[in-house]
Amino acid sequence: MTDTPSSISSVENTGNLTVMGGGLVGCLLSLYLARHGHQVELFERRPDIRGAGPVEGRSINLALSDRGWRALEGVGIAEAVREVAIAMHGRMMHDTQGGLTFQPYGQAGQSIYSVSRAGLNRRMLDLVEQEPGITVRFNQQCRRVDLKRQELEMLDTETQQERVVPYQRLFGVDGAYSAVRSALQRTDRFNYSQEYLNYGYKELTIEAAAGGQWAIERNALHIWPRGQYMMIALPNLDGSFNCTLFFPYEGPDSFATLQTPAQVTEFFGRVFPDALPLMPQLETEFFENPTASLVTIRCFPWAEQDHVLLLGDAAHAIVPFYGQGMNAGFEDCTILNELLHQHGHDWGRIFQEFEALRKPNTDAMADLAVYNFQEMRDRVADPRFLLQKKIESKISAQYPEKWLPLYSQVTFSSLPYAEAWANGQAQERIMQRLMPHIQQEEDYQRPEVQQLLAQEMAHRS
């Protein structure tokens, strides 16, 4: 992987572009647009997070994978990010006795990377501010978008001054609760859905061991799968882990039933016994940190003529269980960049092709994310499922041209998500036909299994 900023040629400026949202995708998008020679005005609702922010490594973590890296390389910032990323080579499952099982994510050398959202956002804001064509404005709350007049009603949250800002071309990258999308939602024939899981999540911390060391395996994404709920942990640079408990809002084991510090400690001691001793702040964090909800947002169209385009979570927020939310948003930038190269200043065409190309793939990714939730919280604790994963990786090794596991297609390739999902479903059907003949790993070599497999493979292109 090498950074290739030179691949973007500078072209004539064709008027101002307005980017709403200075999160990860908003920053990356602004960089791409500026590298195409456009003047970009970037509005961000929050204050500049590079001021007084939370301590590095305490904010929520993200898993960067190939699609994300590719998008970062496109503007030449991948190497800088890699310096603060921690490779996770596989899933480390923790059972209720503290027993561990490791399952690699892909082939040797293939990893996903734990990065701090805040750290990455700060780094990208630095780059954005250094970019000549971009002006960043913080503390700018978008109160309303007037699509007919092409005007924004902006509130400066520091001065409490309101002003009207006209726009020529508006990019809505203002996240799952997008103000830009709100305006589109009120237009005729705009399809929209927001769908919540009956689960919330809570962020907690595994402390660093003595000397800033990692108390559990550093280079893994840790999972405590428990059927109806689970906890995960991603490593931070300072030796701590950022844990996330995904937990039902109601029911026998749920946020509703854990009401006192004693109940929380008893529960963790029972179901996450190896983690509890590493979480000295548990009782405080559990009640002080917010319980956040998990939403999938779908909408269409993403473009309003050649005036407005939604990207990232504003267009397609997904639940976090495949680690693809940020990666999908970054890939939006890669795709848009390709269209900018192809169609220059023909914004109408660029917007239309973008939404047509991208929508089936982000819909597939939304389905995949919900599917992986079931897999992570439930199926990864099932010995038959783990056996199936082992068999699948043998198939992939034996037929490398014909079989890439679904997880690898999503995580370690740039195959469109919809194709990955269709392939994955076809592969799952083959596994369902094969697994009744397999009771243990060695059965894979049995002639009848090999013959069955050869038949299945003969049908695959």
Added chain:
Amino acid sequence: MTDTPSSISSVENTGNLTVMGGGLVGCLLSLYLARHGHQVELFERRPDIRGAGPVEGRSINLALSDRGWRALEGVGIAEAVREVAIAMHGRMMHDTQGGLTFQPYGQAGQSIYSVSRAGLNRRMLDLVEQEPGITVRFNQQCRRVDLKRQELEMLDTETQQERVVPYQRLFGVDGAYSAVRSALQRTDRFNYSQEYLNYGYKELTIEAAAGGQWAIERNALHIWPRGQYMMIALPNLDGSFNCTLFFPYEGPDSFATLQTPAQVTEFFGRVFPDALPLMPQLETEFFENPTASLVTIRCFPWAEQDHVLLLGDAAHAIVPFYGQGMNAGFEDCTILNELLHQHGHDWGRIFQEFEALRKPNTDAMADLAVYNFQEMRDRVADPRFLLQKKIESKISAQYPEKWLPLYSQVTFSSLPYAEAWANGQAQERIMQRLMPHIQQEEDYQRPEVQQLLAQEMAHRS
């Protein structure tokens, strides 16, 4: 059917209730609430439609069926409405040569009723204003609902005065584009979707014949099914018919391709040849009347604590193809009325039971409405489908305890929609097994068919 206003007992007033929306469901709901002894303040965005409105019979028509009648009876207004309703005993299909096929909706005496939306709304506003407990306020636009403070920001559209109105209990019956629901949509864990068909509709008119007579069969709902599109017509009291063209927005035959009066006339002459001569205003109406979109809206929860409840289209807008939109909204009032009887002033419980009881049924109705669109525009023109309908009505006659056609369950019963839909799907599966043995109506009597049928019926309770 008799009106039974006496079945509602007057109970002590427990504070003001606020009803947002003075459409059909808002009026009916207000009547029910007032009959329970509550003080009701009803806000309506539009001016009083009883002033200068469109001429009776020219506005959009609705099909009242059993669920709607039952709800009207509950407040004693069914007989008054019946006087201005026209019975439609079945579907009259018009083929491309003008040939007619009639298909009864149910058993003899079972009909649905064409009523004018505006006429019905006016009649109900009269009743609402006569009701001592209800205050109606017109020209009141709800700008914002503050759920935390329990306050409405209302704009008087005549005086342009804004004022803040506190509420104790707010009923959002303000339709598919509900302002009350907009506020709920911004709360955490509120599931919501708005989904448009790729079809729009346009209202047109078949003129009355000489002497105010009906130019085509008065007591039928007329359908011109044409595969990818259709026109329907409902009778008015003045001899005219209100037609609705359901038509794709884009494609070979679509709103996009009919751009000139000549194109419209040529198209209607070719595909609706018997209707064209009866539509002298076609060219004007086609370009002056709006093209309206078709949306399905689903959301949940409908209640916010014991403060806010959504009903009618605000909670569950559906496409119009089963003629159940108004009927479903009216049935909401029937169900709420039952809960008011059961639980008195326990609003929290009333709201919670209401949404739990009602949501699966309105979801089923939304599915049924889309399903019936496919049936009406496409399948009713298929001879095999018409044969299946005839066979089904024979089965229903032979096994009246075991088989009520789906349409009758929806239209002529008060069976919960979800049960009707499940029954209908089970019945369709039986028909799929039976029809391969039937080539013509007489085959129904063949011993093998009767034996097969007897076997199927043995499995049904």
